């Protein structure tokens with residue numbers, strides 16, 4: 001057994017030396033026969049035949065010959081032969097692999113790693129040979145569906161495995177039934193321990209193997225362009241897990257039959273989600289539905305999934321209802337408009353925490369804060385998702401009893417969701433980002449545009465930045481010549497002003513330009529680095545001309561309508577003057593003029609009803625207010 005061999009060996013560090021031009025001749029510098037190093041001498045690996053082919057390479061059935069003075073053994077192994085990696089990046093991959101190799105052997109839900117080698121210039125990862133995969137099982141079964149108890153049983157083992165990898169800081173990113181291997185006890189283990197994650201940042205020499213960070217059918221929205229729509233986080237794996245469970249329950253791969261480009265359009269652009277089959281235990285349905293939240297921060301973590309699956313494992317469906325469910329209340333799908341219960345349960349309050357009323361992330365309207373600042377002095381019950389806490393607020397005699405979901409923890413003046421600026425200069429990524437988590441010791445994770453994963457560092461390196469909201473009007477800063485993304489110009493050549501329609505978890509702004517008239521499929525939605533733009537409001541525009549220009553930004557029809565209206569008014573005025581002069585000549589009374597005046601008012605009011613509201617407002621009275629912050 002490979003396990004017994006490994007247990008007998010002592011962990012030790014090792015090193016590689018790559019011979020230029022011939023990667024097969026890779027040798028360990030610090031290695032003794034009894035050391036548990038991942039390195040496998042390629043001469044001891046004999047590839048027999050290929051058993052699988054996936055986007056990251058081929059899988060071969062092979063034998064691994066191990067011998068010493070005491071033993072001489074052959075193991076049947078599966079060898080994942082990756083697509084060729086540039087030679088100067090090979091060492092990088094091997095180092096990353098070494099970091100997780102020994103730790104992975106302590107994990108119960110992850111496949112057993114034999115080691116790593118290089119054959120014909122390709123990285124080969126040797127893994128214990130298993131009976132097959134859940135994917136194979138789905139392919140073999142008539143109808144392809146697995147029974148719910150099996151799905152829950154496999155799901156629990158897999159969630160444990162993914163959770164274990166997360167605890168090592170590894171993202172799997174390639175969660176799918178063909179990567180769920182089944183062991184001798186019919187338990188599923190994770191067969192891909194994060195190969196896309198290890199390959200991240202490593203270019204491939206052959207452009208035919210355009211590796212994405214995963215397999216399209218199972219990829220979360222942020223996984224397609226992590227630097228732009230990211231970051232990728234533990235919750236990215238949650239999406240892949242949800243897709244896999246849906247496939248196990250239905251026998252149908254999510255987005256089956258669609259090309260990668262079509263899946264991108266569905267998942268990323270149209271924000272579509274895989275369909276969840278009906279009739280599941282409520283906790284399972286709820287958690288799987290949470291897996292498909294577009295904003296990764298609203299998705300559950302593996303611990304939430306594990307809890308939902310375990311609590312439903314003994315449930316039986318009888319007479320139209322589920323019986324045998326654990327009594328704990330199924331968390332509501334969404335608490336309020338903006339935050340899911342999964343989001344809220346990621347940060348539980350403790351006595352002594354400084355808190356304030358939670359702000360809605362997408363609202364630019366000023367809000368009344370029940371608690372501008374307070375201290376948690378008591379927990380009414382375990383501060384789970386729907387608990388209450390007692391908060392002492394300055395100048396209020398008795399502590400207030402407040403629902404935890406309406407509060408956010410403030411540490412060193414910062415809270416999750418705050419916009420922050422990195423104080424030190426960087427050109428690797430945007431300087432402005434959004435806080436994803438902040439620990440009580442000040443360690444903070446921030447999503448920055450330009451980074452594939454979360455930035456991690458101390459809050460002392462950050463300062464609070466002006467927030468952006470959906471609905472804000474923005475334009476490029478006047479002193480900026482080369483924005484990070486393409487930005488449209490107005491007819492006169494100046495930068496156009498647009499309106500934020502979406503904000504990605506890394507602060508990347510999606511900006512639409514309602515003031516631009518576009519033809520056919522011409523894009524009218526652009527991305528923006530929050531550090532490149534500034535907010536524009538009606539009030540801050542100088543002068544009447546400036547304010548009028550802002551109205552034009554609301555809708556491209558503002559200009560033709562204004563011209564039409566001006567013409568109309570001019571004609572009316574001309575007629576009015578003509579009539580007045582005629583009336584003067586005929587010595588008409590004032591009554592008639594007043595009647596014309598009223599008629600014009602009525603006409604004007606009628607016109608206002610068919611103008612877009614902002615145009616109507618500015619032309620006939622109130623200025624637009626939508627951008628007031």
Ligand SMILES: Nc1ncnc2c1ncn2[C@@H]1O[C@H](COP(=O)(O)OP(=O)(O)OP(=O)(O)O)[C@@H](O)[C@H]1O
Pocket residue numbers: 051052053054055056057058059078111127128129130131132133135136174178179181191192215
């Ligand atoms: N360790 C293993 N033991 C037994 N069979 C395996 C093992 N690893 C992979 N396989 C088999 O190979 C098949 C394909 O695996 P492979 O990982 O190449 O495909 P994939 O998961 O679609 O691709 P990728 O992981 O590159 O995205 C699996 O469904 C399984 O049948």
